[in-house]
Amino acid sequence: MSKENPPEQTAPPTARSRRAAALARYRRSKSFRIFFVLAVLLLVVGGILFWRWFSSFESTDDAQVDVHLYPVSARITGHVIKVNVGDNEFVQKGTLLVEIDPRDYEVAVDKARADLASAEATAQSLHITVPITSVNTSSQLKFAASDVESARAGIIAAEKQLAAAHAQVEQAEANNVKAQDDLVRYRRLVENQNVSAQIYDQSLAAAKASAANVSAARDNEAAAQQAVRQAESKLSQAEANHQYAETAPKQVASSQARALSAAADVQQKRAALEQALLNLQYTKIMAPITGQINKTVVVGLNVQPGQQLLTIVPLEDVWITANFKETQLKYMRPGQKVDTSVDFNGRMYRGHVDSIGGATGPLFSLLPPENATGNFVKIVQRIPVKIVLDPGQNEDLQLRPGMNVVPKVRFR
Numbered sequence: 001m002s003k004e005n006p007p008e009q010t011a012p013p014t015a016r017s018r019r020a021a022a023l024a025r026y027r028r029s030k031s032f033r034i035f036f037v038l039a040v041l042l043l044v045v046g047g048i049l050f051w052r053w054f055s056s057f058e059s060t061d062d063a064q065v066d067v068h069l070y071p072v073s074a075r076i077t078g079h080v081i082k083v084n085v086g087d088n089e090f091v092q093k094g095t096l097l098v099e100i101d102p103r104d105y106e107v108a109v110d111k112a113r114a115d116l117a118s119a120e121a122t123a124q125s126l127h128i129t130v131p132i133t134s135v136n137t138s139s140q141l142k143f144a145a146s147d148v149e150s151a152r153a154g155i156i157a158a159e160k161q162l163a164a165a166h167a168q169v170e171q172a173e174a175n176n177v178k179a180q181d182d183l184v185r186y187r188r189l190v191e192n193q194n195v196s197a198q199i200y201d202q203s204l205a206a207a208k209a210s211a212a213n214v215s216a217a218r219d220n221e222a223a224a225q226q227a228v229r230q231a232e233s234k235l236s237q238a239e240a241n242h243q244y245a246e247t248a249p250k251q252v253a254s255s256q257a258r259a260l261s262a263a264a265d266v267q268q269k270r271a272a273l274e275q276a277l278l279n280l281q282y283t284k285i286m287a288p289i290t291g292q293i294n295k296t297v298v299v300g301l302n303v304q305p306g307q308q309l310l311t312i313v314p315l316e317d318v319w320i321t322a323n324f325k326e327t328q329l330k331y332m333r334p335g336q337k338v339d340t341s342v343d344f345n346g347r348m349y350r351g352h353v354d355s356i357g358g359a360t361g362p363l364f365s366l367l368p369p370e371n372a373t374g375n376f377v378k379i380v381q382r383i384p385v386k387i388v389l390d391p392g393q394n395e396d397l398q399l400r401p402g403m404n405v406v407p408k409v410r411f412r
Helices: 015-054 103-191 197-246 248-281
Strands: 057-059 063-066 070-073 078-083 096-100 284-286 291-295 308-313 319-325 337-342 348-356 382-389 405-410
Touching: 063 405, 096 308, 103 197, 103 248, 319 405, 337 382, 348 405, 382 405
Parallel strands: none
Antiparallel strands: 057 405, 063 319, 070 308, 078 096, 096 284, 291 308, 319 382, 337 348, 337 405, 348 382
16 A cells, blocks of 8 residues: 655745735736726716617618509590500600500591581681671661651652542532533423533533543542552551661671671680590500509400509609608608618618608508597507608619618618
């Protein structure tokens, strides 16, 4: 068996060694305190810097690429005969997209032109008639006044002739009474042979002549009465003509009204022609803006006014709609810089805050929430913020409406 080593015996510490050990412990304690203070200072400074950096921006993952979609619809009824674009094709503004059969509208244009020509001819004719009517009515008024005066003079003359004829009748009747009485007396004398037969014959001839004079005088009186009636009829006609001639201003006004009506008809026909030309123009549907096509129209489709045929997505005019919590908007202002990361390609797009929505998102929904209830629970609302990209950020047009993005709005 081996012998065990005897235990080592340590020498008792001296006073010098005790002082050295105490000094070492003090130095280690002081270094630890300094290190601890420095560590605490670094943590405080780092925390302040981290807090300042973290509070210098707000971000959200509830954000998407947005754009105004341009629906293209038909403005007339017709039959689609040609579609010049395909699905997802990029077109420029003014590109011919769809053609509708124009034949019906070409016929309508021809008819409208013919109607306009007819209306213009009618208006020109009535425009010429107005001064002619004015001159004719003035002349008719003068002639009618002259005819009235002439007819009145004719009545006076006819009445004088009637009075003379009446006097002649009375004179002839008186002479006839005397002649007949003389014939009776001479007949008795001849029968008693107191006078010769020759005297009786003369008395008989005078009685016959007197009777003939009475008949002639009566005929003259009848003719004079007929002349009076004719003169009165002429006066009535002349006065009627005069009254008609006095309507000259009304006739001129009526002629002018017809001319104005014809001019209005010309304007109406011209408007109808313009509408027909517009309808013919609407048979060719152009792109209202540059963008990418999403079409639903096919050849052979019968379309109606307002029927949507395709949609244009203007990829050059996209923006970001970010729905921030209401607690994130305290320091957010229009014009602040925004860095937006896109899930699609991992790129970072620069932009700025354009505007902050006027209300929370739920208020624009079909059924807004009703908070006036007994079980109300406060929920943090989100407000849409529009972020516009800086020029040149989307030159490759990779951003598509609806893509998810993460914007970061910097306050400092």
